[in-house]
Amino acid sequence: MNILFSAFHKKRSDPPQAVANRLLATILVALMLLAPSSAHAVRTGAPAPDFTLANLQGGKTGLKSFHGKVVVLNFWSTTCAPCIKEIPSLNRLYNEMKGDGLVVLGIALDASEKPVRETGASLNIRYPLLIDASKEVYFDIYALFGQPVSLVIDRAGIVQDKIFGEVDWNSPQIRTKLKNYLKGR
Amino acid sequence: MRMTVITRMTLLASACLLLAACSSNFLVYKQGRHFYVTSTGQELKSVLCDSGDLKRILEESNLNLPLQSKLDESICGTGKVRERVLAVLEEMSREERSTLKASFQAHGYDINNVANC
Numbered sequence: 322m323n324i325l326f327s328a329f330h331k332k333r334s335d336p337p338q339a340v341a342n343r344l345l346a347t348i349l350v351a352l353m354l355l356a357p358s359s360a361h362a363v364r365t366g367a368p369a370p371d372f373t374l375a376n377l378q379g380g381k382t383g384l385k386s387f388h389g390k391v392v393v394l395n396f397w398s399t400t401c402a403p404c405i406k407e408i409p410s411l412n413r414l415y416n417e418m419k420g421d422g423l424v425v426l427g428i429a430l431d432a433s434e435k436p437v438r439e440t441g442a443s444l445n446i447r448y449p450l451l452i453d454a455s456k457e458v459y460f461d462i463y464a465l466f467g468q469p470v471s472l473v474i475d476r477a478g479i480v481q482d483k484i485f486g487e488v489d490w491n492s493p494q495i496r497t498k499l500k501n502y503l504k505g506r
Numbered sequence: 507m508r509m510t511v512i513t514r515m516t517l518l519a520s521a522c523l524l525l526a527a528c529s530s531n532f533l534v535y536k537q538g539r540h541f542y543v544t545s546t547g548q549e550l551k552s553v554l555c556d557s558g559d560l561k562r563i564l565e566e567s568n569l570n571l572p573l574q575s576k577l578d579e580s581i582c583g584t585g586k587v588r589e590r591v592l593a594v595l596e597e598m599s600r601e602e603r604s605t606l607k608a609s610f611q612a613h614g615y616d617i618n619n620v621a622n623c
Contacts, residue, residue: 362596461604464596466530
């Protein structure tokens with residue numbers, strides 16, 4: 322707490338720039354402290370909980386089997402328009418970076434496989450599609466809300482980013498970020 | 507110097523707005539209609555709270571009483587705050603969320619089916 326108080330305590334010798342920097346640091350710390358705690362939910366900076374889900378090939382896929390790779394978990398459903406809209410860019414990103422160690426798992430929250438299979442075929446989705454019809458991973462384990470929502474997990478299995486809503490997966494910011502994770506930075 | 511500080515403050519405010527613009531939310535559905543559980547609107551209150559549905563959902567979930575009370579207060583209480591509702595759900599254990607979800611479903615509600623941002 323001393324950091325908070327000392328930030329506002331201006332010393333006579335402090336240049337305005339130093340005061341401004343301390344003020345900004347204080348605002349950032351305060352924002353972090355005000356953020357809701359999530360002792361049991363998945364959170365950035367913490368290990369991604371393991372799970373196993375059915376895939377469209379009739380088998381099972383577990384997160385643990387991708388340890389050492391950079392993994393994007395994309396939670397979506399066929400009735401969610403923004404989810405469908407972002408899939409082509411995610412598909413392109415996967416095709417381009419899979420050789421460097423990028424894994425994308427599309428986790429569909431639909432109640433049945435049929436629409437997922439049809440959408441996967443019509444959009445030519447190349448990454449594995451898993452089914453979480455009971456929302457066990459999405460809600461029970463990860464405590465996520467809203468769709469689409471994506472998690473980026475680094476090579477050490479740590480959740481680095483939680484991305485809410487539709488994004489352009491080929492934007493320079495996201496590409497740079499993923500390339501850095503792939504390089505182990 | 508002043509411009510630098512103002513620029514930094516503007517960037518920080520923009521970042522905060524960006525984060526708030528498309529955030530997560532918790533929705534429930536009943537008979538094909540969806541409701542934000544964090545909503546303070548009359549419709550959600552009428553369907554989930556005034557009808558007694560949430561009380562029944564919580565009672566039959568067999569979640570511990572303090573947690574039931576916390577959920578009831580955060581969802582149906584006055585002075586509702588969106589972040590508080592989500593924080594209570596996030597603080598729950600995997601088993602508790604599973605139990606709560608099952609109890610919602612047993613009462614004809616489904617959760618988070620479509621996009622909300």
